[in-house]
Amino acid sequence: MAFDGRLLPGIGVLAQVIETGNFVRAGEALGLTPSGVSRAVARLEARLGVRLFDRSPRAVRLTEEGRRFHAQVAPLLAGLEEAAGDASATAGKVRGRIRVNADPWFARLVLAPRLPDFFKRYPDLSLDLIVRDTPGDLVAEGMDVAVRFGEIGPPGLIARKVLETRIIAVAAPSYLKRHGTPRRPADLLNHECLLFRDPVSGKPFEWEFSKKGQIVEVPAKGRVTFNDLATKLAACVAGQGIAQSVAFGLEPFLAGKVLVQVLPDWAEERYTLYSYYPSRHLPPAKVRAFLDFVAESTPRKR
Numbered sequence: 001m002a003f004d005g006r007l008l009p010g011i012g013v014l015a016q017v018i019e020t021g022n023f024v025r026a027g028e029a030l031g032l033t034p035s036g037v038s039r040a041v042a043r044l045e046a047r048l049g050v051r052l053f054d055r056s057p058r059a060v061r062l063t064e065e066g067r068r069f070h071a072q073v074a075p076l077l078a079g080l081e082e083a084a085g086d087a088s089a090t091a092g093k094v095r096g097r098i099r100v101n102a103d104p105w106f107a108r109l110v111l112a113p114r115l116p117d118f119f120k121r122y123p124d125l126s127l128d129l130i131v132r133d134t135p136g137d138l139v140a141e142g143m144d145v146a147v148r149f150g151e152i153g154p155p156g157l158i159a160r161k162v163l164e165t166r167i168i169a170v171a172a173p174s175y176l177k178r179h180g181t182p183r184r185p186a187d188l189l190n191h192e193c194l195l196f197r198d199p200v201s202g203k204p205f206e207w208e209f210s211k212k213g214q215i216v217e218v219p220a221k222g223r224v225t226f227n228d229l230a231t232k233l234a235a236c237v238a239g240q241g242i243a244q245s246v247a248f249g250l251e252p253f254l255a256g257k258v259l260v261q262v263l264p265d266w267a268e269e270r271y272t273l274y275s276y277y278p279s280r281h282l283p284p285a286k287v288r289a290f291l292d293f294v295a296e297s298t299p300r301k302r
Helices: 007-020 023-030 034-048 062-088 102-121 172-181 183-192 228-237 251-255 283-297
Strands: 051-056 059-062 095-102 125-130 145-149 158-171 191-197 207-211 214-218 242-246 259-264 268-277
Touching: 007 062, 034 051, 051 095, 051 145, 059 062, 062 125, 095 102, 095 191, 102 125, 102 228, 102 283, 158 172, 158 228, 158 283, 172 191, 183 214, 191 228, 228 242, 242 259, 268 283
Parallel strands: 095 125, 095 145, 191 242
Antiparallel strands: 051 059, 145 268, 158 242, 158 259, 158 268, 207 214
């Protein structure tokens, strides 16, 4: 089947609608009226034979076919952009804007402190950083990269392991002085535990401890449930209770004895940080640059 060059303008409009969120803002970016954007999308849908968007007076939303189509063509558009850069003798430059969906813990502890180094290395690159607890729909939202803790997911994306960290329990010396130090996981039933809410289920995460292949579940209880790890950490430092956390990022607190690890023999559980991007082909230079920078900024194990 011969390539239909008339698809390209429509694909460009499609990408702009996804990036800006609606036809009006896409039209402003492209110099088109909203009706012009709508007609371009309709022509693309007609040529493809599928509906790409569900439309309502207030919003547009990608259909399942639209998500799949965008996931396939977005890397190709990025490749065209790079090819244009090559033609104008800027092939060696990493430039443009990159949209990154980041885990809050990683964003605060790793990425934000190193942004000056990142932009010193890539002065022609700009960053649109979305920090939140859940990944959302990366393709539909036009994200270039995501950096998330947890199991591999979401499906349909390329995953790259960034680091592996232990899950540890910590407390402030002031808390342990008042309440004593637990010697085994079951002792936590008599302690104030700082709970963290699972953003997916809405319920506090369950506490598990692992030692030599043995896994012990503890029905941890506490008077405070958090949805922000940094706030939970601050409460732990203040002596409110015992917290479970990824070890990654806690090194300064432990080294300065602001926090003390409890139950160190029961800390074999590990949690993985992954980066994700949508292309199965060679990702654009800006994505490769960001992934390499993240890898340099984080050790493989903590």
